[in-house]
Each structure stands twice: as structure tokens, then as C-alpha cells.
Amino acid sequence: STVIALAGAIALATGIAGAGASAQAQTSIVVGHTLSPDSHYAIGAEAFIAKLGELSDGSFTGNQAPAGQLGGERDMIEGLQIGSLDVVITSTGPLGNFVPEVYALDLPFLFRDYDHARTVLDGEIGKELLEKINGNQLVGLAWSENGFRHVTNSQRPVRTPADLDGLKLRTMENRVHMEAFSKMGAAPTPMAFPELFTALQQGVVDGQENPVTVITASKFWEVQDHVSLTGHVYSPAVILAAPSLMDGLTEEQRGWFYEAAAASAAATRAEVNRLEEAGVALLRENGMEVITDVDKAPFAKLAEPAYSVYTDRHGPDLVTRIQAVK
Numbered sequence: 001s002t003v004i005a006l007a008g009a010i011a012l013a014t015g016i017a018g019a020g021a022s023a024q025a026q027t028s029i030v031v032g033h034t035l036s037p038d039s040h041y042a043i044g045a046e047a048f049i050a051k052l053g054e055l056s057d058g059s060f061t062g063n064q065a066p067a068g069q070l071g072g073e074r075d076m077i078e079g080l081q082i083g084s085l086d087v088v089i090t091s092t093g094p095l096g097n098f099v100p101e102v103y104a105l106d107l108p109f110l111f112r113d114y115d116h117a118r119t120v121l122d123g124e125i126g127k128e129l130l131e132k133i134n135g136n137q138l139v140g141l142a143w144s145e146n147g148f149r150h151v152t153n154s155q156r157p158v159r160t161p162a163d164l165d166g167l168k169l170r171t172m173e174n175r176v177h178m179e180a181f182s183k184m185g186a187a188p189t190p191m192a193f194p195e196l197f198t199a200l201q202q203g204v205v206d207g208q209e210n211p212v213t214v215i216t217a218s219k220f221w222e223v224q225d226h227v228s229l230t231g232h233v234y235s236p237a238v239i240l241a242a243p244s245l246m247d248g249l250t251e252e253q254r255g256w257f258y259e260a261a262a263a264s265a266a267a268t269r270a271e272v273n274r275l276e277e278a279g280v281a282l283l284r285e286n287g288m289e290v291i292t293d294v295d296k297a298p299f300a301k302l303a304e305p306a307y308s309v310y311t312d313r314h315g316p317d318l319v320t321r322i323q324a325v326k
């Protein structure tokens with residue numbers, strides 16, 4: 001009929017007019033994280049947004065929502081599941097509550113060094129765990145990085161497990177970490193990251209544990225005098241997206257998101273490297289007493305029962321496989 005023919009002609013005309021790049025629809029993506037706008041996560045968020053913009057010829061734009069503006073990491077993961085958030089950079093801290101297999105990555109004294117951790121995450125095991133994440137109303141885009149965690153506190157230098165005795169220590173909302181710290185003698189207090197600075201300032205907790213990256217980005221030296229380089233656990237980060245967002249994309253667009261996440265992880269790891277070099281001097285410059293000569297063996301021995309939080313449910317295979325990676 002005439003009406004249909006007319007509609008067709010209009011569509012054709014619009015299509016031709018729309019062929020210019022500037023006429024493309026724009027989609028704006030928000031990347032949430034808990035850390036400050038100059039942190040290693042912020043650098044990763046900027047890299048993500050820049051790469052996505054470049055690959056999509058500007059059809060995707062983005063902004064970051066830093067500093068827990070969208071909530072703590074557990075809240076943000078829930079936001080992705082219900083589709084109220086787009087993309088989140090988070091530690092694996094609270095992720096085990098949603099994807100229990102991921103607890104394997106948060107076991108104390110498991111990874112020998114950065115090379116070991118990155119090789120595992122970039123290899124077969126990392127891929128398998130991203131797939132487990134994908135089975136839980138989340139999309140795992142790429143492994144990024146937080147860093148090896150160290151204990152800080154306001155009370156005393158920590159050199160041995162005895163120095164942790166009774167220390168009220170904020171941990172992430174992670175059962176493996178809580179079990180490890182209670183076995184090492186501290187009194188673990190799980191808390192979302194956005195509440196932490198105030199809790200330290202008001203003495204609700206005596207200490208906390210985080211990588212140099214986070215201690216620096218959060219200026220914890222304003223509220224903590226002592227840091228011990230316990231390196232008790234490697235803390236991965238992961239770049240997650242909402243399934244509702246990813247499902248609405250074309251295959252090509254989904255590819256851009258994965259590439260943007262890879263660029264983000266690379267930028268974040270480079271910043272972790274930089275701060276691992278500059279870290280100790282930076283902490284000292286800002287007035288912290290840094291204990292560098294920590295004997296890790298007695299901490300590791302006490303923390304070992306925490307492995308059962310993972311192995312009781314899933315067996316020891318994955319742990320053994322991770323340890324075997326060279």
C-alpha cells in the first residue's frame with residue numbers, strides 16, 4: 001500500500017542521512033569503583049572509557065563514579081546483577097559471596113609474587129573463574145589488580161602474630177580473610193570500604209589491611225601510624241559488567257567492551273608496578289613507620305586453616321593447580 005511504501009522511503013532516506021558518523025546514537029557508560037579519582041582504579045576506569053570511545057568511534061562515551069559514590073563493592077555487585085549499574089571495577093573481596101569459587105583467589109600466602117598472580121589470572125585458571133562469574137548474573141570482562149595487602153594500624157608496629165593480638169582489624173566482607181585474621185590473633189571486623197576511613201579516624205577499628213595502592217590513594221597515613229609489609233594475601237581486581245547491558249549489545253560492541261577492559265587492566269597494573277617501586281618511600285614521607293623485615297612464615301602457618309573455607313566445599317584441586325603454576 002501507499003502508506004507502507006511511504007514509510008519505506010522515509011526509512012531509506014533516514015538511513016542515508018544517518019550514514020555520517022556524527023548522526024550515530026551515543027550511549028553513555030558509568031564505571032563505578034570505591035577508590036579516589038587519582039587511584040589505580042581511576043586510571044583503569046579512564047583507560048576503559050578512552051578505549052571504548054576509540055573502538056566505537058565515539059558512539060560509547062563514559063564517566064567514572066569513584067570513591068564509593070555508587071556504594072561499597074558488595075552493593076555495586078548487586079547493582080550489576082539487577083541492571084542498575086553498567087560497569088564496576090572491584091576487588092574480589094566481596095565477590096566470593098556471589099561466586100564462591102572465587103574465594104580460591106583470596107587465600108592467604110597463596111601467590112608467590114606479582115608474576116605468579118598475573119600468570120594465573122591471564123591463563124586457563126583465570127578464564128575458568130571468569131566463566132564461573134558469568135554463571136552468576138554478572139559478566140566478568142577482565143582480571144585487573146589491587147595488589148598484595150599489608151597490615152596498618154594505629155596502636156603498634158606489627159612484626160609477629162603476637163603483635164596482632166586483640167587488634168580490631170577491619171577486613172573486607174570475605175569469609176576467607178576473616179577466618180585467616182582470627183587465626184592469626186586479630187579481631188576481624190568486616191566493613192564496606194566507604195565506611196573505613198571514618199571508622200579508623202573514630203577508633204571504631206584499630207587497623208585495616210590493603211595494598212600500597214589503596215593506602216596511598218586513601219591517605220590512610222592521616223589515621224594510621226604503622227604499616228607492616230605482611231603481604232599476607234594477593235588482592236585481585238575484576239572488571240564486571242551488567243548482563244542486561246551486555247545482552248543488549250551486538251557481538252562487535254561486546255568485543256569492544258572486552259578490549260576496553262583489557263586496556264583498563266593493563267593501565268591499572270602499570271600503576272600498581274609504579275607504586276610498588278615508590279611505595280615504601282611514599283609511606284615514610286607521609287609519616288608512617290614502615291616495618292619491612294616481616295617474617296611471613298609464622299603468619300602463614302597460623303592462617304592455613306582459612307584454606308578450608310574454600311576446600312571444604314570445592315576440594316583442593318584448584319589450590320594445587322594455582323600453586324603449580326610457574
Ligand code: EAX
Binds near residue numbers: 090091192210214
Ligand atoms: O578494591 O575494600 C577494600 O579494602 C578494597 O581493597 C578496596 O575497596 C579496593
